[in-house]
Amino acid sequence: MADLAVELAGIRLRNPVVTASGTFGYGKDYLDLVPLERIGAITVKGVSPFPSHGNPTPRTAEVTSGMLNAIGLQNPGIDKFIHGAEYLPFLRTLHTPVFVNIWGRTIDDYVEVARRLEAEKQGIAALEINISCPNIKQGGIAFGTDPKMAAAVVAAVRAVTTLPLITKLSPNVSRIGDFARAAVDAGSDILSLINTIPAMAIDIESWRPKLANVTGGLSGPAIKPVAVRLVHECAKAVKAPIIGMGGITCAADAVEFLLAGATAVGVGTAIFTHPRVLVEIAEGLDAYLERKGLARVTDLIGQVRLD
Amino acid sequence: MKFQVQAEILRNRPIAAGYYQIDLRAPQIAAAARPGQFVHVRIPLLEHRVLRRPFSIYDADPATGRLSVIYKVVGEGTDVLSRRQEDTADLLGPLGNGFTPPDDPGVQPVIVAGGYGCAATYLLASPRFSSRRPLCLFGARSREDLLLVEEFQALGCEVRTATDDGSAGRKGFVTELLRELLEAPAACSLKVFACGPNPMLKAVSTLVLARGLDAEISLDHAMCCGVGACFACVVKRKAETPDGWEYVRTCTDGPVFPASSTVWD
Numbered sequence: 001m002a003d004l005a006v007e008l009a010g011i012r013l014r015n016p017v018v019t020a021s022g023t024f025g026y027g028k029d030y031l032d033l034v035p036l037e038r039i040g041a042i043t044v045k046g047v048s049p050f051p052s053h054g055n056p057t058p059r060t061a062e063v064t065s066g067m068l069n070a071i072g073l074q075n076p077g078i079d080k081f082i083h084g085a086e087y088l089p090f091l092r093t094l095h096t097p098v099f100v101n102i103w104g105r106t107i108d109d110y111v112e113v114a115r116r117l118e119a120e121k122q123g124i125a126a127l128e129i130n131i132s133c134p135n136i137k138q139g140g141i142a143f144g145t146d147p148k149m150a151a152a153v154v155a156a157v158r159a160v161t162t163l164p165l166i167t168k169l170s171p172n173v174s175r176i177g178d179f180a181r182a183a184v185d186a187g188s189d190i191l192s193l194i195n196t197i198p199a200m201a202i203d204i205e206s207w208r209p210k211l212a213n214v215t216g217g218l219s220g221p222a223i224k225p226v227a228v229r230l231v232h233e234c235a236k237a238v239k240a241p242i243i244g245m246g247g248i249t250c251a252a253d254a255v256e257f258l259l260a261g262a263t264a265v266g267v268g269t270a271i272f273t274h275p276r277v278l279v280e281i282a283e284g285l286d287a288y289l290e291r292k293g294l295a296r297v298t299d300l301i302g303q304v305r306l307d
Numbered sequence: 308m309k310f311q312v313q314a315e316i317l318r319n320r321p322i323a324a325g326y327y328q329i330d331l332r333a334p335q336i337a338a339a340a341r342p343g344q345f346v347h348v349r350i351p352l353l354e355h356r357v358l359r360r361p362f363s364i365y366d367a368d369p370a371t372g373r374l375s376v377i378y379k380v381v382g383e384g385t386d387v388l389s390r391r392q393e394d395t396a397d398l399l400g401p402l403g404n405g406f407t408p409p410d411d412p413g414v415q416p417v418i419v420a421g422g423y424g425c426a427a428t429y430l431l432a433s434p435r436f437s438s439r440r441p442l443c444l445f446g447a448r449s450r451e452d453l454l455l456v457e458e459f460q461a462l463g464c465e466v467r468t469a470t471d472d473g474s475a476g477r478k479g480f481v482t483e484l485l486r487e488l489l490e491a492p493a494a495c496s497l498k499v500f501a502c503g504p505n506p507m508l509k510a511v512s513t514l515v516l517a518r519g520l521d522a523e524i525s526l527d528h529a530m531c532c533g534v535g536a537c538f539a540c541v542v543k544r545k546a547e548t549p550d551g552w553e554y555v556r557t558c559t560d561g562p563v564f565p566a567s568s569t570v571w572d
Contacts, residue, residue, distance in 0.1 A: 025532075025534075029536040033534070045536075059538070059539050059541070062356060067531070069539065111525070271532045272348065273358065273359065
């Protein structure tokens with residue numbers, strides 16, 4: 001049995017497998033199907049200061065080797081997240097680190113959520129700042145495609161919380177290393193990437209977009225090579241640990257991200273296909289390390305050979 | 308309790324033109340399934356598709372572990388599924404809230420179904436779940452699309468039919484049969500359960516609510532996770548929000564909703 005434990009800015013994970021925000025609800029929905037004590041961490045769905053309906057339907061469309069989504073960050077708002085039994089009080093009962101994804105339309109919104117969670121931080125391992133959602137009009141990706149804006153959000157959140165900060169980066173930029181540096185310099189302890197890739201699908205019978213939002217974020221195996229490249233670029237740009245994600249469906253995919261420079265891996269769309277994949281990736285990593293004669297999963301991080 | 312199981316395909320055969328019945332060995336799901344729930348199926352050999360397909364549970368036999376689904380070939384997933392024999396399929400289930408089977412002797416259950424929507428109501432008519440035999444109103448495009456009439460009759464149900472082209476039963480929509488039923492003086496003892504296309508469900512809701520009654524309607528929606536995590540399959544439900552509604556998940560808050568709570572866009 002190899003040592004699968006990794007550390008993200010002082011947060012110890014029993015293995016590198018983390019759920020991607022928006023694909024695992026608030027942790028409760030998969031209880032019967034996924035033994036949470038066997039995954040590294042849970043990232044919960046984005047929380048904003050206000051309750052949000054999200055986008056109109058249809059919100060998702062399947063495409064070859066992937067899917068588009070434009071859920072629009074539907075969420076109960078910070079009050080209900082803190083006090084509703086199925087949200088934070090439930091998450092506090094788990095023996096798995098919990099990352100809370102936060103978003104807003106303005107910098108003040110991000111600060112408001114972070115401030116409220118700072119006061120309720122028992123049971124929260126880190127905050128993940130979502131500056132990369134492609135599906136909301138204000139906030140989200142608007143902050144994630146301008147390094148100055150990204151830095152401003154991270155710095156403002158940093159000022160009101162002592163919790164470790166993860167900044168989730170958008171793939172929709174030409175030089176992602178600039179964003180990695182901007183986020184880390186502004187106080188982000190960890191980076192997570194990639195968020196979904198802005199995309200579109202059209203119904204050729206009705207000639208209408210398949211999503212009510214017209215465009216949505218592409219996820220699934222179709223985006224994996226793009227994500228591996230971007231993780232590699234960020235790993236070259238900063239020393240901060242990275243949670244790499246985008247199309248991971250098996251342990252072999254996870255190994256690629258680790259070699260590219262990720263310390264942990266996020267799994268999202270693959271959970272919809274096969275919930276047990278979270279545990280199977282951890283098991284598969286162990287088998288891979290054994291086959292390679294390696295004692296620790298950390299022996300893989302950033303070890304891609306470029307010579 | 309939800310299960311993810313690798314289920315053996317026991318039988319997979321056409322029951323009418325374009326319609327299939329698949330029987331699977333899934334003892335845990337068959338034992339736990341209640342009327343109106345569904346299973347989320349990973350279609351075998353469809354590796355380039357990342358999403359499962361939801362199917363209403365038709366029949367479930369805890370004694371043998373058999374789970375049955377009736378489906379219509381409508382796209383790539385169901386087409387590939389219809390050609391699988393001697394294979395297994397990965398199932399998640401049972402999922403969703405399901406119908407509330409009536410036991411009150413003073414209540415006459417009525418099932419209103421369109422097309423193969425009747426399959427989702429079969430367990431509701433089963434003595435395993437209710438002492439009351441529902442009166443069934445089945446509508447379809449034509450005689451060939453009227454399914455399971457004999458199966459419901461075998462449970463002791465009276466089945467009245469309507470077809471769009473008049474090739475079987477009354478010519479016209481099934482909601483005409485419901486309208487007549489609701490006009491009878493004893494209509495206040497009726498409890499309506501409905502499954503079928505949205506226009507039918509909307510018409511059923513309008514009729515039932517106008518009579519001062521309510522109905523349990525089962526909504527069909529494309530889904531991703533099937534367990535409540537992703538918020539893809541949301542529909543509008545009346546709520547005390549500033550807009551008067553909220554988005555709720557078909558997969559876990561439904562698929563069965565009171566007609567009185569549903570907001571039709």
